[in-house]
């Protein structure tokens with residue numbers, strides 16, 4: 162059974178009188194709501210995390226070489242959301258890094274997403290030229306097409322191209338990443354990396370993008386640096402015994418309810434770190450391996466903040482299924498049956514007063530950082546600030 166949230170007895174006489182808020186999870190989702198409650202409502206917040214650090218999956222640190230390492234894989238901030246940008250820039254500056262991804266296709270290092278420049282890298286000039294013209298006639302310029310859509314071609318030569326892109330870029334990578342072929346993964350997932358009829362090699366076209374100049378952990382530290390906020394690390398919600406007026410839960414909703422209705426599936430990832438005795442290991446921060454190797458991509462961290470050192474640190478990223486007790490949850494798996502199970506948990510959650518579920522795990526949604534921040538702000542704004550006790 163999940164915990165029943167009992168109301169905290171309020172003694173108006175006591176000078177300790179203060180509404181008590183518990184935030185479970187010190188990733189971006191938890192840190193943003195903790196900050197808003199502490200600052201805008203002037204209420205006490207206890208924020209806990211079962212990990213030994215704040216910042217959740219965005220955690221980074223400087224290693225002995227002075228390189229900022231993203232422990233759980235490269236994190237690039239990008240958003241078109243003005244409100245999120247204005248909020249987060251109160252806590253950090255960003256550099257002007259614009260993310261590009263290279264991919265190794267049959268020994269050729271080229272641009273991902275597949276774009277017009279990729280076309281010229283992988284095909285002879287004449288053929289690339291012909292295909293470019295056909296693509297622009299069909300779609301126009303600066304257009305993004307999800308691969309599952311792109312496969313539906315009438316023209317024989319474009320069909321051949323679409324099959325090539327599918328096989329060389331999506332089929333094996335997606336099978337490594339998700340354990341199934343692209344057709345069995347929600348279309349929105351592969352649509353994150355479309356076929357792009359453009360010569361723009363950037364991975365994201367958002368108005369705002371960059372890396373926080375002192376790293377993500379510093380941003381979260383600043384969010385939590387408030388006299389009303391207490392942080393407790395190495396603390397699992399299931400071991401807490403106190404009661405709180407409000408609980409903001411950014412952990413996994415099925416875990417909260419002790420898996421009563423079954424487990425929500427996730428994909429997990431793990432990283433093999435290597436230090437190399439040379440200035441650079443590869444030509445870019447991220448190189449994908451869409452049609453070879455067992456890992457999906459290699460991250461080289463010094464590129465993000467332009468860290469200078471004679472050595473370099475890389476991480477090879479591998480994917481596997483999440484297994485309770487064995488590894489961590491990283492990616493919710495967008496699928497109808499999983500959504501249905503999630504919604505059943507959400508129904509149960511309605512019986513609890515003043516418990517809010519959100520974040521990548523609480524909402525069971527494949528959020529980027531900006532979406533997680535936007536969602537926390539939304540939860541804060543939807544609170545009935547006076548009447549919900």
Ligand code: FAD
Nearest residue numbers: 186188189190211217218234236237398412520521529530
């Ligand atoms: P999390 O960061 O997962 O935080 C949840 C926290 O809750 C964790 O610290 C966990 O330990 C804690 N917790 C869970 N259960 C309990 C419990 N019972 N008791 C106590 N604590 C608990 N986004 C981008 O915008 N750009 C990127 O480039 C990008 N790259 C990514 C790469 C990878 C490999 C992954 C996995 C994600 C990436 N993301 C990226 C997404 C980004 O990591 C998330 O949007 C963000 O971390 C969501 O924050 P969150 O607080 O919801 O979740």
Ligand code: UDP
Nearest residue numbers: 273330331334335338350351353354449451
């Ligand atoms: N993808 C792919 N080949 C690539 C890059 C991405 O097949 O070279 C697919 C894959 O299914 C992946 C999805 O597109 O999970 C989204 O990629 P993205 O880089 O956005 O994933 P994330 O950084 O969130 O892991």
